[in-house]
Amino acid sequence: MLKNPYLSVVIPVYNEEETLPILYSRLFPVLDGVGKPYEVIFVNDGSRDRSQDVLEQLHARRPEQIRIVQFMRNYGQHPAIMAGFEHVRGEVVVTLDCDLQNPPEDIPKLLALIEDGHDVAGGIRGDRQDKSWRKGVSKLSNILRERITNIRMTDHGCMLRAYRRYIIDQIVESGEATPFITALSQYLAANPAEAVVGHEERAAGKSNYNLYKLIRYNFDLVTSFSVVPLQIFTLTGITFSILSFLLVLYIAARRVVIGPEADGIFTLFAILFLLVSVTMAGLGLIGEYVGRIYTEVRKRPRFVVKQVVEHNGVTKEAA
Numbered sequence: 001m002l003k004n005p006y007l008s009v010v011i012p013v014y015n016e017e018e019t020l021p022i023l024y025s026r027l028f029p030v031l032d033g034v035g036k037p038y039e040v041i042f043v044n045d046g047s048r049d050r051s052q053d054v055l056e057q058l059h060a061r062r063p064e065q066i067r068i069v070q071f072m073r074n075y076g077q078h079p080a081i082m083a084g085f086e087h088v089r090g091e092v093v094v095t096l097d098c099d100l101q102n103p104p105e106d107i108p109k110l111l112a113l114i115e116d117g118h119d120v121a122g123g124i125r126g127d128r129q130d131k132s133w134r135k136g137v138s139k140l141s142n143i144l145r146e147r148i149t150n151i152r153m154t155d156h157g158c159m160l161r162a163y164r165r166y167i168i169d170q171i172v173e174s175g176e177a178t179p180f181i182t183a184l185s186q187y188l189a190a191n192p193a194e195a196v197v198g199h200e201e202r203a204a205g206k207s208n209y210n211l212y213k214l215i216r217y218n219f220d221l222v223t224s225f226s227v228v229p230l231q232i233f234t235l236t237g238i239t240f241s242i243l244s245f246l247l248v249l250y251i252a253a254r255r256v257v258i259g260p261e262a263d264g265i266f267t268l269f270a271i272l273f274l275l276v277s278v279t280m281a282g283l284g285l286i287g288e289y290v291g292r293i294y295t296e297v298r299k300r301p302r303f304v305v306k307q308v309v310e311h312n313g314v315t316k317e318a319a
Helices: 019-034 051-061 077-087 104-115 132-149 165-174 181-188 211-225 228-257 265-298
Strands: 007-013 038-044 066-071 092-095 120-125 161-164 192-197 305-309 315-317
Touching: 007 019, 007 077, 019 038, 019 051, 019 104, 038 051, 038 077, 051 066, 051 305, 066 077, 077 092, 077 165, 077 181, 092 104, 092 165, 104 120, 104 161, 104 192, 120 181, 161 165, 161 181, 165 181, 228 265
Parallel strands: 007 038, 007 092, 038 066, 120 192
Antiparallel strands: 066 305, 092 161, 120 161, 305 315
């Protein structure tokens, strides 16, 4: 058994039966070329297709280098990566999406940065092949994330990244119920670096991300690392309170000097609707933070592992 690999590669898998053979044919020649011992941990995130069968076939080809963590159900990309982090044994850990949009051929670029003394090496997707709206959402979210959280990285949506092992250990020990891995690693890093990596269209299948999931993803990022949205809402509330108070004084003075009027009733309704909408938005924002607190204090498991397939085909059933 490979006890002390230099490199661990963590790959979340969800309904990728068509992509996995292509990934295998491209990834392992790259890792073989690194010239150091390695392992690849595939985390099957509750796939509903034949992904698990394909993974076991690949494991049979390289039983000493491939390990499979299978979830009971679908928990999401970041919990899947966290499960991989809990099983890694390497000194350096690389995360890679299964869809091959980030080519595995660029892994050596990130390893070179790690060997130069950096503790986190992030990828920057060059010449992105995504749709225009997705590029726009990504660019806007990167700007907002940096302004609000003060965490500086060019492309937090790129999952092709490399980490020193102690960064991974700190992420696992953080115990967060909903960790945002790319931002959390950047927050923990003392000497991060970035490199431009390739970006391709999916090798097969379709993306599991839609506009709602991308917005949800970025909202989780902001609320995980900053209270600035709450502070903005507080300042907005104070501003509107002052303006409302001045408006009341104006209306009272006008009533004394000129007399009552009925023509301005719709203006007052418009102002009322605006204040109510701001209040509702603020309650929703506060609810997001309270919800995150609720998720953390429940201390429910982030995921449940069904089985782990390791060396010699030994299967360890989840306790």
